Amino acid sequence: MDNKDKLGLELKSIMDEDTRNINLSPSTIDKILGYRRKRLRERIIDFLNKEIEIPLAPAIIGLAGLLIITSVPKDIFNSQNIKIIDIGSSQVIVREKEVAKR
Amino acid sequence: MGEKTLIKNLKKKKEDAYIELVNLYGNKLLKTLYLMIKDEKEAEDIVQETFIRVFKYIDGFKGDSSIYTWIYRIAQNIAKDRLSSRMATVHYEDMEIEPEYVEDTLIGKIDREILREQLNNLKFIYKQVIVLFYFEELSIKEISEILDEKEGTVKSKLSRGRDLLRKALEKGGRFNG
Numbered sequence: 001m002d003n004k005d006k007l008g009l010e011l012k013s014i015m016d017e018d019t020r021n022i023n024l025s026p027s028t029i030d031k032i033l034g035y036r037r038k039r040l041r042e043r044i045i046d047f048l049n050k051e052i053e054i055p056l057a058p059a060i061i062g063l064a065g066l067l068i069i070t071s072v073p074k075d076i077f078n079s080q081n082i083k084i085i086d087i088g089s090s091q092v093i094v095r096e097k098e099v100a101k102r
Numbered sequence: 103m104g105e106k107t108l109i110k111n112l113k114k115k116k117e118d119a120y121i122e123l124v125n126l127y128g129n130k131l132l133k134t135l136y137l138m139i140k141d142e143k144e145a146e147d148i149v150q151e152t153f154i155r156v157f158k159y160i161d162g163f164k165g166d167s168s169i170y171t172w173i174y175r176i177a178q179n180i181a182k183d184r185l186s187s188r189m190a191t192v193h194y195e196d197m198e199i200e201p202e203y204v205e206d207t208l209i210g211k212i213d214r215e216i217l218r219e220q221l222n223n224l225k226f227i228y229k230q231v232i233v234l235f236y237f238e239e240l241s242i243k244e245i246s247e248i249l250d251e252k253e254g255t256v257k258s259k260l261s262r263g264r265d266l267l268r269k270a271l272e273k274g275g276r277f278n279g
Contacts, residue, residue, distance in 0.1 A: 015237040019133035032153045
């Protein structure tokens with residue numbers, strides 16, 4: 001079926017003419033787009049539902065590093081010597097540290 | 103932005119994509135609906151509702167047709183619900199389907215004002231396909247997808263609508279379409 005015959009062209013021309021000044025009003029466009037502007041609640045839900053992509057290798061390395069840091073005692077490299085001397089019901093803690101030689 | 107990118111961004115709920123979609127199809131849809139129902143306010147309300155539904159259900163768009171066709175289908179459904187009283191029900195299964203388009207026998211000068219008047223007076227079901235075919239320049243297949251009707255039915259409606267217009271033009275007066 002051809003829409004470029006005489007009647008078709010005439011119809012198209014009439015319809016173009018009739019709708020020349022028909023356009024969406026700014027208020028309607030605002031209403032349409034305003035519907036999509038996210039509210040705070042929607043943004044929070046979106047954030048919570050967001051898929052986060054984490055690269056596996058750096059994630060494993062990072063996790064292993066964290067485990068090492070937390071599991072190894074802090075004073076492992078400290079060469080301090082602690083002596084506890086009991087005097088009656090009291091205790092005296094003596095910490096010996098190496099003093100840098102001059 | 104290509105159509106695929108536009109759809110992808112709409113599904114990602116990007117604000118720019120919404121604006122682009124309204125800019126691309128808003129006025130076009132309004133003009134088409136206005137031609138069908140001749141009520142600018144009503145047409146604008148339908149456009150508004152259409153886009154709100156499009157945004158809401160974009161995740162369900164599978165890309166079987168162009169987004170443009172999909173938007174029109176939604177608009178047609180809304181228009182059908184809102185304007186059901188204006189639409190006459192015709193059983194096309196009983197209607198003879200013309201295998202080919204009947205040759206245009208309209209010779210000579212077309213009276214533009216009569217044609218405009220007759221077009222406006224045409225029943226909604228005929229005007230609908232005439233607007234989609236001649237104004238939107240959609241194919242029979244696309245119209246059948248929008249209206250969810252067989253291509254033969256669309257062709258019949260188009261031929262019938264054209265016949266009514268042609269007869270009215272020949273008589274130079276009113277018809278009972």
